[in-house]
Amino acid sequence: MVVIDLPQERREMMLRELRRKGKLVAAELSEQYGVSEDTIRRDLSELADAGLLKRVHGGALPLTPSNMPYYERDKCKQAVKSELALAASSLVKDNQLILIGGGTTTAEIARNLPINLHATVVTTSPLIALYLAEYARIEIIMVGGRINKRELVTSDAEATAKIRCFQADICFLGVCGVHPEVGITSTLYEEVDLVRALIEQSGEVVATVTADKLGAIAPYIVAPVENLTHIITEKQVPQETLAPYRALGIQVIQA
Amino acid sequence: MVVIDLPQERREMMLRELRRKGKLVAAELSEQYGVSEDTIRRDLSELADAGLLKRVHGGALPLTPSNMPYYERDKCKQAVKSELALAASSLVKDNQLILIGGGTTTAEIARNLPINLHATVVTTSPLIALYLAEYARIEIIMVGGRINKRELVTSDAEATAKIRCFQADICFLGVCGVHPEVGITSTLYEEVDLVRALIEQSGEVVATVTADKLGAIAPYIVAPVENLTHIITEKQVPQETLAPYRALGIQVIQA
DNA sequence: CGCTTTTATGCGGTTATTTGCATTTTAGTG
DNA sequence: CACTAAAATGCAAATAACCGCATAAAAGCG
Missing domain, CATH: 3.40.50.1360 (Rossmann fold)
Incomplete structure (x- = not known):
């Protein structure tokens, strides 16, 4: 359980994790950062609005890494x-x-x-x-x-x-x-x-x-x-x- | 057996596999991702509706068979x-x-x-x-x-x-x-x-x-x-x- | 410092998705 | 035509998402 004081810091860590792992699972993030799933969901939808990730049922995925290949x-x-x-x-x-x-x-x-x-x-x-x-x-x-x-x-x-x-x-x-x-x-x-x-x-x-x-x-x-x-x-x-x-x-x- | 937490992630993986191998077999996918064939069928028909693959009896094929050269x-x-x-x-x-x-x-x-x-x-x-x-x-x-x-x-x-x-x-x-x-x-x-x-x-x-x-x-x-x-x-x-x-x-x- | 405003968060209740199972229908095969 | 496998359909359980609302901390301000 990672202690995070700043909400914004948490979101940036989530983005880093997304880049590292290629996916984010809401339930895992909730556990990981010690906040409710609602908060995680709010974070994710905010990041999605900012165009930084793609919101999906259960978590988030990168926008389109090699989804639409060339x-x-x-x-x-x-x-x-x-x-x-x-x-x-x-x-x-x-x-x-x-x-x-x-x-x-x-x-x-x-x-x-x-x-x-x-x-x-x-x-x-x-x-x-x-x-x-x-x-x-x-x-x-x-x-x-x-x-x-x-x-x-x-x-x-x-x-x-x-x-x-x-x-x-x-x-x-x-x-x-x-x-x-x-x-x-x-x-x-x-x-x-x-x-x-x-x-x-x-x-x-x-x-x-x-x-x-x-x-x-x-x-x-x-x-x-x-x-x-x-x-x-x-x-x-x-x-x-x-x-x-x-x-x-x-x-x-x-x- | 690959563990997948996000339904959307599974669908994207299926698309990638389709491009790599040139075909998808429903029964194999069911085994591979540890979900029922029903779920696989639903995934495939959804992807087919989105125009990302061609649904066929038993699985799916790429839209353009000769696109990815063999x-x-x-x-x-x-x-x-x-x-x-x-x-x-x-x-x-x-x-x-x-x-x-x-x-x-x-x-x-x-x-x-x-x-x-x-x-x-x-x-x-x-x-x-x-x-x-x-x-x-x-x-x-x-x-x-x-x-x-x-x-x-x-x-x-x-x-x-x-x-x-x-x-x-x-x-x-x-x-x-x-x-x-x-x-x-x-x-x-x-x-x-x-x-x-x-x-x-x-x-x-x-x-x-x-x-x-x-x-x-x-x-x-x-x-x-x-x-x-x-x-x-x-x-x-x-x-x-x-x-x-x-x-x-x-x-x-x-x- | 007091006060208000904003922001962040959690909770209860409701709605929407996903999934597996049972059943029926359809398609492929000899 | 009969047999098998796959697909479609309806349904119920589990889970996630959504919507207010209350609370509390943080920020802004005279």
């Missing part, structure tokens, strides 16, 4: 992404060194490369590595490191350092937001350095962005938008949305 | 390998550092680890990394390098060097041949150094070998057989075949 994420846009990927893949030429970042869109690119492309691909995604294994003439370099289970990529310092060992012809970014002034943004802090490395180690920098990501802003700024050399997006996007990017010299392709 | 080389031995993998997975304990080499058998181990195992796994196989991503409490370290498309692993000098940075509790080898005198052998020269590294950086060394690989000799010698601490093989293997290994102090398990 390859099941918006399947609805599958057709669109496939179109974009096809357009993206037409940018690569034989004998290039290609960097491919993580993300559902970039994985789609890996599946849509020309079947007899002769090239070397460097990737941080095990899924992309598997897709590429089907190509007879593509050399695959897998960048190692700790796997981020949410995004299914290696995105730690080791991976970033490894990326900096390459000087690529072209790279494909999976980005969370692209805005003319704010720039390229990401929802994951740990990916920021990695994406920066991808951009800096590559001649051409291609972002394949679905319509909803154009003009979107995610919490973490990766780089100014003029670092991109190509943007590939949907046909339906109006020209005035694209004009600012074109004005910066970015080649915008609609597929 | 790179299984020989499906014929699937059942056997699954048995061996289950026996192998019982050797791991919580909080261990585990090395897993490449191969179809070792991939099967990755799919059959205890569902709530808390451990760190180092692997050279992107496929294994993907399988492990379904485990909430397993930390995955992907060893990078050039991908060997035949075996779907990284097996170059870079990968070998990286493996040598770890001191693991246990490692699982995918081997091509095990012979009492000739030792552990491989059909791929480039894998030899890597497998040696796996053996040397690990306390326990486990080889899961189907019957046809016992006594088999492949072209390249990796290490003497006494480097193994455990051999896991099929039930049908006669005792006289296993005696030489046991005489060397290797623990032989038949599953």
Whole structure:
């Protein structure tokens, strides 16, 4: 029985325990902190309101650790992404060194490369590595490191350092937001350095962005938008949305 | 029998298992989670209503059967390998550092680890990394390098060097041949150094070998057989075949 | 310090979920 | 068509969640 004086302290301990164990059981917490289950329930619903955990019958669970894994994420846009990927893949030429970042869109690119492309691909995604294994003439370099289970990529310092060992012809970014002034943004802090490395180690920098990501802003700024050399997006996007990017010299392709 | 306190937690685990194994059997789940089949059925229909799986007579299937790729080389031995993998997975304990080499058998181990195992796994196989991503409490370290498309692993000098940075509790080898005198052998020269590294950086060394690989000799010698601490093989293997290994102090398990 | 206000907590009563069991219905199989 | 296993249904017990309300400690204040 742990003695806790501050209610807020108790809640923070509960969050830590959630991260450690992956679940919280109301009855156990009540025992553990020596307070009634009502109090625990109140704590949990407060934390749930704050968006820090998911309330379930009997306790709480993490928001979505690997619940909605990656390859099941918006399947609805599958057709669109496939179109974009096809357009993206037409940018690569034989004998290039290609960097491919993580993300559902970039994985789609890996599946849509020309079947007899002769090239070397460097990737941080095990899924992309598997897709590429089907190509007879593509050399695959897998960048190692700790796997981020949410995004299914290696995105730690080791991976970033490894990326900096390459000087690529072209790279494909999976980005969370692209805005003319704010720039390229990401929802994951740990990916920021990695994406920066991808951009800096590559001649051409291609972002394949679905319509909803154009003009979107995610919490973490990766780089100014003029670092991109190509943007590939949907046909339906109006020209005035694209004009600012074109004005910066970015080649915008609609597929 | 996994103890689950939260109903919602059980459902999420079922979803993860579905993604790992590609199917769910109601009767098995009932056994596994220690609840009645009624409860399992209710869980499944709830998940089906939420559009997370497809309900079928006797259990459930993924919505998109071909979404999670099945790179299984020989499906014929699937059942056997699954048995061996289950026996192998019982050797791991919580909080261990585990090395897993490449191969179809070792991939099967990755799919059959205890569902709530808390451990760190180092692997050279992107496929294994993907399988492990379904485990909430397993930390995955992907060893990078050039991908060997035949075996779907990284097996170059870079990968070998990286493996040598770890001191693991246990490692699982995918081997091509095990012979009492000739030792552990491989059909791929480039894998030899890597497998040696796996053996040397690990306390326990486990080889899961189907019957046809016992006594088999492949072209390249990796290490003497006494480097193994455990051999896991099929039930049908006669005792006289296993005696030489046991005489060397290797623990032989038949599953 | 006295006083009020806010916050945190526990308790009783009620409602909602979950679960297992018995029974009936349906689906798969030869 | 008959047999078996799985699914659906109704029901009751156990447990968790919810709703006020009372109490008490903490905080704010003249």
